[in-house]
Amino acid sequence: MRAPIPPFVLLMLMLVLPASGVMITGFCPDTYAMDEPDEFIVLSGNGSLAGISITDGEGSIRFPDGASIAGRAVVARQAEGYLRVHGTLPDYEMMPTHPDVPDMIRSGDLRMANTQDSLNLLEDGVTVQEVAWPGMVAARQGQVHFLEDGAWDPHPRLIGQSDFAPETFENVSLTLFVSPDCSYEVVEAAIHSARYHINANLYEFTHPGIARMLAGALDRGVGLTILLEGGPVGGVPLEERAVARTLSGGGAAVMAMGTVGENHARYRFDHAKYMVIDNESVLLTTENFKESGIPECGRAGNRGWGVWVRDPAVAAYFNGVFRADSMGGDITPMAGGGEMVPADAVCRHPCFAPLTVEGARVTPVLSPETSALVLDLISGAEESIWIEQAYISNSTDGQPNRFLAAAIEAARRGVDVRVLLDSAWFNTADEEDNDEQAAWINALARAESLPLQARCADLEAAGLDKVHTKGVIVDNRSVLVSSMNWNDNSADFNREAGVIVDSTEAGRYFAGVFSADWESSSDAGEEIDVRLICAAAILAIFLAAAVIRRRRS
Structure with missing residues (x-):
């Protein structure tokens, strides 16, 4: 359930809400299609639409006689253009293109400008609502502007993206696992449990062993649908095309998400990593389906975290996400080819076994729509926040990553915060990588005497290829397991999937x-760099001022 609307917001809505109760609650002025026939306006309310009109100052539209609204109505420029992009017809269209869609009554030409324009909602000729851009919303191609709890655009939403609300599920049974120690055996058990169908959404899939498991499931009559990212960093590897060829040859539907002509990919990357089995359970991990991410038992690989949630309600939630993501014009069959070749492996003695727990509380976390739940998790910490991440990138405006900033604020109120980052060469070779991030965090902690520490993992001592997990532990009772990296793109523009598990x-x-990885790693930035301390102190003052401004506003 979404959080209740604050009383002051309800009062504000009562002051601006037209007597009919109809409001503009969404619009998209800058689409990807040529000439933008699919631009649209969303109205919300109930009752008659008589007397309701919309204008941009150059043209206006009003509804045909007898029109009414029951919750929501979409007005598109052209129904045919809207249908091509969204797969459904709008409720009304401005230009006559489809016989089944009622035409709006036009005066002039209402055509929303991309970068600067406004919409006015009128009731019996009197303006009752105005939305203007760039003043009230930030213009961006493909962005669907939406009104939620009295605020425009609480997070980015692009054409075709879903809008799942947060839900929490009680009394859940789940199995916890980690890579490289025991992930393979849990993935194997999950696939072997399938009787009817598996839906899998995976950023990358090159693992020949897991491909063989799924081929075995196909042989015993289990249906299989796989959605892959069509344009991963570095391109689709040949090994993935070999997996696609093998599984599609066995009857699986293997699809890819990516831009196809005017059908723009709805997410920057489809970066999720989960499987839904029989609508009964969902296996979710921080790791791609690669041999380094899910290594066979006794072999080395990445540090990753995972959960196998055995609960029909949680599985149904993720199946809904999968269905929403696997349909649309940006979904095409994945081209197959090549051969599956196992990679060389290094032996490693496993330290951790799977653990099954009962009675947990589970809250799905999706990017972009519910990624703010991670901020809520961190902000609610009372004793400790332990963070293990592949990397942490500062925000595009140069300020600390939003999640890291929340953890720093927690340290300022006395919460023990530890940050463990990967130290592989590709995460430490540049001048603004994990080692500099860890040193900056430690310098800030020294400057303010905070209970805050950061380290880069000692991969050799820990027996790991790299740290690839995206995990957070709060107060030793709440755990985030997610595919979401700590950068702005992951939180705002990717499809990411995770869960917050509340269980001691x-x-x-x-x-x-985490403790095993932490203790095997040395402190980062132990040599005091005066410049870092000064920079940290200056930034601390800036952040404190920003907090004060937010509180005053």
Whole structure:
């Protein structure tokens, strides 16, 4: 359930809401299609639409006689253009293109400008609502502007993206696991449990062993649908095309998400990593389906976290996400080719076994629509926040990553914060990488005497290829397991999937894994760099001032 609307917002809405109760609650002025026939306006309300009109100052539209609204109505410029992009017809269209869609009554030409324009909603000729851009919303191609709880655009939403609300599920059974120690055996058990169908959404899939498991499921009559990212960083590897060829040859539907002509990819990257089995369980991990991410038992690989949630309600939630993401004009069959070749492997003695826990509380986390739940998790910490991430990138405006900033604020109120980052060469070779991030965090902690520490993992001591997890443990009882990297793109523009698990047993399990990695790693930035301390102190003052301004506003 979404959080209740604050009383002051309700009062504001009462002051501006037209007597009919109809409001503009969404619009998209800058689409990807040529000449933008699919631009649209969304109205919300109930009752008659008599007397309701919309204008941009150059043209206006009003509804045909007898028109009414029951919750929501979409007015598109052209129904045919809207249909090509969204797969459904709008409720009304401005230009006559489809016989089944009622035409608006036009005066002049209402055509929303991309970068600067306004819409006015009128009731019986009197303006009752105005939305203007760039003043009230930021213009961006493909962005669907939407009104939620009295505010425009609480997070980015692009054409075709979903809008799932947060939900929490109680009394859930789940199995916890980590890579490289025991992920393979849990993935194997999950696939072997399938009787009817598996839906899998994966950023990358090159693992020949897991491909063989899924081929075996196909052989015993289990249906299989796989959605892959069509344009991963570095391109689709030949090994993935070999997996696609093998599984599609066995009857699986293997699809890719990517831009196809005017059908723009709805997410920057489809970066999720989960499987839904029989609408009964969902396996979710921080790792791609690669041999380094899910290594066979006794082999080295990445540090990753995962959960196998055995709960029909949670599975149904993720199946809904999968269905929403696997349909549309940006979804095409994945081209197959090549051969599956196992990679060379290094042996490693596993330290952690899977753990099954009962009675947990599970909250799905999706980017972009519910990624703010991660901020809520961190902001609610009372004793400790332990963070293990592949990397942390500062925000595009140069300020600390939003999640890191929230953790720093928690440290300022006395919460023990530890940050463990990857130290592989590709995350430390540049001048603004994990080692500099860890040193900056430690300098800030020294400058303010905060209970805040950061380290880069000692991969050799820990027996890991790299740290690839995206995990957070709060107060040893709440755990985030997610595909979301800590950068702005992941939170705002990717499809990411994760869960927050509330369970003291889960907290202890992943805290044990974190502690093992932490203790095997040396402190970062132990040599005091005066410049870093000064910079940290200046930024601390800036952040404190920003917090004061937010509180005053």
